[in-house]
Amino acid sequence: MKMMRRVTYSFGALALFTAALLPACAQISSQEQSTTPVIPPDARAEKNPGAWEKLQIPPLHPFHPGQPKRIELKNGMVILLEEDHELPFINGTLEIRGGSRSEPASKIGLIDLYSQAWRTSGTTTQNGDVLDDLLESKAAKVETGGDDNSTSVSWSCLKQDEDQVFHIAVDLLEHPAFNRQKLALAKQQDIAGIVRRNDDASGIASREAAKLVYGADSPYARQPEIATVMSVTLADLQAWHDKTVHPNNIVVAVSGDFDSAAMEKTLRDTFETMPRGPAWKDPDIPVPGPTPGVYVVNKQDVNQSNIWIVGVGTRRDNPDFYALAVMNEVFSGGFGSRLFQDVRTKLGLAYGVSGGYSAAYDHPGLFYTTAATKSESTVAATKEMLKDIDELRTEPFTEDEVRIAKDQLLNSFIFRYDTKEKVLSQAVTLEFYHYPPDFLERYRDALEKVTVADVERVAKKYIEPSKLAVLVVGNQTGFGNPPLTSLNLGPDHPIDITIPMPAAMRQQMMGGPDQ
């Protein structure tokens, strides 16, 4: 579930172009206190302090963002309201439990098709094309979406259009009119994506890496195929809608330039009469973890290998999550992290380097280490990455490393709640996953208490190099010597990424049997 998604179309072409044209420096992400600048540990002589070390850091202005107002209707719907009067906009989301991890294996792609056709079809009184014209004339958006565990209707508009735009969102929720042509259009779009999915090496790598960890048929890794997309019917869309759209499965979040009391009344008037439905039950999905070994996707038209070393990560409700967050920061959290320093700065083997023992809210995340390096240095880079992973267990964490990692996390912590939109988004996420509402404060307090011993302990407990799989997507003829077998992880297993395709379609598109 991605909360408070910005309501935009996914027109990818410009983004692709920007990526092709804007050489950017390494992207790094991380997430208040103290009186002097934090100084990283270094070899600098005590007698030679930098002038910046003497700067005074004044106390940070006190900041206590108000928590959203929470309302629970008798029918189980939860509403969260966050007033924000800076600009004359209102943004809202109706987040509905249930997503692609619950779709049948024979109809993978159902949720994606549902979330497209829902909006493009429109309602029983206004079809999607009419809605497009109406909304665009107001620079407003109403969109539907879906991901692995939720679907949504969201809206964004100037406040004077709120009544009308909100009405459209509710109309979509209550009176969808799934349309045959719009479903066909969505299928066409998805099939276009399926047919192109092997053109992007990094996309192949992240997809296949997830399959290695969760299993090729796991709802967290499986991919739509032409056949599964084609099998979805209008009745499937309506059935999914009827199964999931019940007030007790919905979290409503609204932020922007409104009065909470008036907004509460509107929402109550709109939703209070909806009858409660059966509670949503998420499936239990086992996570087997990878079969260790080396896996290779041979791709002839590249001169760079995408390397992923993967295993199973953890959940956010793991009591060790906080110590693992600090470990992650030391391992891969920024320019100064072990992985970045080693693979990129010291060895110059890669531009894109990242990793982490990641945590999801209700299932294990991925433990991954990834880099893209020229074909010839594939083996050297893989060895270096394996070494860095191994050293999480063997190279003791220093006081300085842990202090810096905690400073990075804590000093940037404010950016988790520096806008009203983020505060609301966080509250909705916690509500959705049944986490305590003060999770963020607990997170912060727990981070502050993490010690070197804690990090040592979790690294030894969770990092198991023998349970990892190595995936390389690259041009095998360019790997050179020593070969992949020098990793001593056994013979490499080729992965076939041929796209299953009806013969007639293959003939028309490719002019032959090769894919």
Next chain:
Amino acid sequence: MKFPIRKSPSPAQWLLILCILALLAPLSGFAQYQAGLEKRVTVKKLPNGLTLLICERPEAPVFSYFTIVDAGDANDPGGESGLAHMFEHLAFKGTKDIGTTDYAGEKIALDKLEDAWTAYDAEYRKRVQQDQQKLKELKAQFDAAEQAANKFVIPNEFTQIAEANGATGLNAETSLDATQYFWSMPSNRLELWAYLESDRIANPVPRQFYRERNVVQEERRMRVDSSPIGRLVEQFLAVAYIAHPYRRPGVGWESEISQVNATEAMAFHRKYYVPSNIVIAVVGDVDTTQALPVLEKYFGAIPSGPSPEPITTIEPPQTAERQVIIKDASQPLYLEGYHRPDYRDPDDAVYEAIQDIFSNGRTSRLYRSLVRDQQIAAEAEGFSGFPGEKYPGLFAFFVVPNPGHTPAEMRAALHKEINRLKTTDVTDDELAMFKTRARADILRSLGDNQGLAEELAINQLRYGDWRELFNQLKQIDAVTKEDIRRVANKTFTDTNRTWAEVDYNAPSQAEARPAAAPAGGAK
């Protein structure tokens, strides 16, 4: 912008005008937000020529900054493509007092390293009588000199200071037009930021330059060599432009980024990173009266220098259609472009209108025609100012064909839509939607520190006045249907067109790709 003489509107036209006004009316409160912003923004041009903008937005105790240097890869000297981007990477490597254990000693080691590179490079580039043994020795000497210089390095200290002090979204971008640096930080770190940012502008050191060069080559492999779209764009631009530096890839040609040296990077810095060529905007929880003296202290200390001379080359008018056909082991793609003037042109807002009407959302013409109705394309859009806006760029179209449809079909469908724009007026609704969206977009941009810092800095740099952010709305409001037809007819002509397509070619016939694909010519 030219103002055509208009007749008095007929009653029917009045009705239309009223409809349009009604659509725009919801945004009549716009002026209030503009006035509110004007009160919170302070512009200060320092004696050394650097321009500072401060915008107070005390929503939370944080700030974001955006530094823009008016030099990008279009300014790379001949034979040194990718240099602006290479320098951007260097700007993260520290300064004379950050990132080193002893700068005096390091300086000597770096000078030796540069000498070692020069000697190696001279032998390497010999066209005849290259001495392999000598080359090996020179490479060994270079490696030893690099190791000696590395002994002084505190790796990534600059970025680590920033990150340990809460910097988030720390990054930089180099386009063909400009180089920009940015991050966000807790607001009590403003002085520390001013120290760091002014220090790296004034005192960069070519530290670990040759190691970073390898990183940049990996960036090229990722963005260009190993990406079908990257390869398409590189070939397309090399053909669409014959003289202007927009013809070169921003990341640089492989043969040049593998040979560029630290002396060249520092020369680029000396020439282009002069204060008069730089605008910096800070937005957030900042008290202007307290902050301005602090910023003046740090940024005012950067030594001034002569403003760099503008680029001489002007792309000559295109006189014939150009075509590129790439046979690749990837699915078909189609890209087409027409030369247009730069962003200062009076018709700039008209191009924006055309872009919006062609491409913005589900009501756009290309979506409705190629994607929704004909169902021949998965994506189709037109966009202005590609690959840049500072110099005359292209109005480009990018189309992703659906399975079973060819680039030639995309070309035909696209030309039909372009032709419609040339021969028939756009509707009142289309024009009104464009104007309404433009206003709403500007308004939305005011609610985000980083986005606002970027808008303020870019507008100040481009127009000498950040208020152009709003003034452009006047130009947008003035766009007429006649303007759109006139500009479409002027721009979208056969001889002003370059197109490039990727045709699927089975991989069994494709050889492993060489490190740098040879440049393809016009066909």
